[in-house]
Amino acid sequence: MKKIVFLLTLAFSTVMFAQETEKKVGPPAGNALVGEVYGSQPSVTAEKNAIPAKKLQKKLKSSKKLENVAVKGKVIEVCDKKGCWLTVETDNNEKFFVKMKDYAFFVPTALKGKTVILEGNAETKVISVDEQKHYAEDAKKSQAEIDAITKPQEEIRFMASGIKVIN
Numbered sequence: 001m002k003k004i005v006f007l008l009t010l011a012f013s014t015v016m017f018a019q020e021t022e023k024k025v026g027p028p029a030g031n032a033l034v035g036e037v038y039g040s041q042p043s044v045t046a047e048k049n050a051i052p053a054k055k056l057q058k059k060l061k062s063s064k065k066l067e068n069v070a071v072k073g074k075v076i077e078v079c080d081k082k083g084c085w086l087t088v089e090t091d092n093n094e095k096f097f098v099k100m101k102d103y104a105f106f107v108p109t110a111l112k113g114k115t116v117i118l119e120g121n122a123e124t125k126v127i128s129v130d131e132q133k134h135y136a137e138d139a140k141k142s143q144a145e146i147d148a149i150t151k152p153q154e155e156i157r158f159m160a161s162g163i164k165v166i167n
Contacts, residue, residue, distance in 0.1 A: 027083030046070030
C-alpha cells in the first residue's frame with residue numbers, strides 16, 4: 001500500500017512539475033547585444049562572405065536550395081511564444097522566414113530590429129494554408145489577417161544553424 005501511495009504521489013508531482021514548467025516557456029531572456037551568438041558560432045568565412053538578404057532571393061531564383069550559405073539581414077519579427085522563429089527583411093523590403101535547425105535553440109525577442117548574420121540552408125518552398133495560419137497566430141496577427149490566408153504561398157525558408165548579432 002505504501003508503494004502505491006508513493007508511486008501516485010510521485011506521478012502527481014511529476015505531472016504538476018511538467019505543467020508548471022510548460023507555463024514558463026517563452027523566448028529566452030537577453031538583450032541581443034552585438035557579438036552575441038545563438039546556436040552555433042557562424043564560421044569566420046561566413047562572417048566575411050555573408051551576402052545581403054536581397055542577393056539570397058536572386059540566388060534562389062536559379063537554384064531552389066542553397067546549403068551552407070551565410071546571409072546578412074535585419075530581424076523584423078520574432079516569435080513571442082518561444083523565440084523559435086524570426087522574419088528577416090531584405091534590402092527591397094521583402095521578407096523571409098527563419099527557423100532554427102533541429103529546434104535546437106531559441107532567440108530573445110530583443111533580436112527584433114537587430115542586424116544579424118545567419119548561417120544555414122535556404123530554399124524556396126510552398127507553404128500550406130494551415131502552416132501560414134499557425135505562424136500568423138504565433139505572431140499575434142488579427143483574426144481578419146488570419147482569415148485572409150486562403151491559399152498556399154511560395155516563400156523563402158531559411159534553416160539557421162547559427163545566428164550572430166552584428167548591429
